[in-house]
Amino acid sequence: MDNGRALELFHKHASIPWNPKIGKRIVKATGQVPFVIEVIGSLLHEKTIEDWRKMEDLIKPHFREILKDCREILKICYEALDEKRNKYFGT
Numbered sequence: 001m002d003n004g005r006a007l008e009l010f011h012k013h014a015s016i017p018w019n020p021k022i023g024k025r026i027v028k029a030t031g032q033v034p035f036v037i038e039v040i041g042s043l044l045h046e047k048t049i050e051d052w053r054k055m056e057d058l059i060k061p062h063f064r065e066i067l068k069d070c071r072e073i074l075k076i077c078y079e080a081l082d083e084k085r086n087k088y089f090g091t
Helices: 002-012 020-029 034-042 049-080 083-089
Strands: none
Touching: 002 020, 002 034, 020 034, 020 049, 034 049
16 A cells, blocks of 8 residues: 555544654554554544554564564455455455
8 A cells, every 4th residue: 555545544543633743654664554554543543642652662663573464364364255255356
């Protein structure tokens, strides 16, 4: 997902308070993975800027693990699809 869309998605879920600098850094730390952006954005909704900073500090060191876990979850979900739905993904 490109930077603009990722930040827009994060803003949609986190919305208040809005701090563009921290928001951009958090989106970058998520690897711009939509699922991760939505979950973290929702978690930070109506939280303080200090909470946003704490979340940023928590996810930055785990960036690669977050992406790996996210891919693993998506793979499990994909493999659980029936044949008809599986075709939507072009395989």
